[in-house]
Amino acid sequence: MQMVKNIILFSLSLIIFLLLTAPLKELYYYFEHKLVSQNIVINNEKIEDGFLHLGISDADILYNNIDIAHFNKADVLVLFVYNRVDIIGIELSMKGFIPLDIKSANIEYALWNPFGVDIKLYGSFGEAGGEYDIDSKTLKIYFYNEDKIDSIKRYLKRDEEGYYYEFKL
Numbered sequence: 546m547q548m549v550k551n552i553i554l555f556s557l558s559l560i561i562f563l564l565l566t567a568p569l570k571e572l573y574y575y576f577e578h579k580l581v582s583q584n585i586v587i588n589n590e591k592i593e594d595g596f597l598h599l600g601i602s603d604a605d606i607l608y609n610n611i612d613i614a615h616f617n618k619a620d621v622l623v624l625f626v627y628n629r630v631d632i633i634g635i636e637l638s639m640k641g642f643i644p645l646d647i648k649s650a651n652i653e654y655a656l657w658n659p660f661g662v663d664i665k666l667y668g669s670f671g672e673a674g675g676e677y678d679i680d681s682k683t684l685k686i687y688f689y690n691e692d693k694i695d696s697i698k699r700y701l702k703r704d705e706e707g708y709y710y711e712f713k714l
Contacts, residue, residue, distance in 0.1 A: 569599045569623055583714055584609045598622045612638045628654045635668075645670055645697065670694050675709065682714040 570592060577587055590604035599621040606614040617634030635647040646669040653663045662677040664686060671690030677683070687709045688694045688701065694708060701708040 569621070570594050572623065573599055573601070573621070586610075597624070614638060626656045670697070684710075684712045684714070686710045 573592065580587065586607040588605040588607060591602045593600035593602070601619040601621065602617060604616055604619070605612060606616070615636045615638070616632050617636075619630055619632045622629045622631075630650075630652040632650040632652070633648070635650060637645060637647065647666055649667045651665040654661075660678060660680045662679065664675050664677060664684075666673040666686065670688055671693045673686050673688045675684070675686035678685070687707055688697075689707065691708060694701070698708065701710055703709070
């Protein structure tokens with residue numbers, strides 16, 4: 546019994562040690578490298594390494610070498626079993642094509658949903674939410690306030706849950 550207790554205590558101590566000393570900047574660069582394989586590039590960002598979180602500010606996002614967005618600030622929380630990214634001040638570069646203002650976005654990944662990344666958006670369209678399916682590489686975002694999305698309805702699909710945007714990487 547004492548041996549089992551020592552093994553559990555050692556395992557918990559090791560996990561806490563790894564959380565506290567994790568090289569978050571290196572994890573960010575690894576993630577950024579993985580995005581490049583999907584033709585997504587993050588440029589001009591300023592990185593601030595903190596305790597259990599990483600701050601990213603003033604970043605430009607490019608897809609297929611086309612500037613699509615800029616964000617003012619992102620806060621990344623990494624706990625390995627639960628990870629969260631909060632992005633504030635998103636400015637889309639294609640305002641004439643997609644007339645939306647996105648105030649903030651929350652992206653969450655947890656081990657209890659290993660093939661899904663939950664996404665919540667807040668902006669001029671009200672609230673939107675959906676999921677990126679890692680297995681099928683499909684992003685699906687539902688818009689909850691139909692009266693605030695008149696300017697983009699032509700780009701959306703509709704099902705029994707409402708209007709949604711779907712994109713396959």
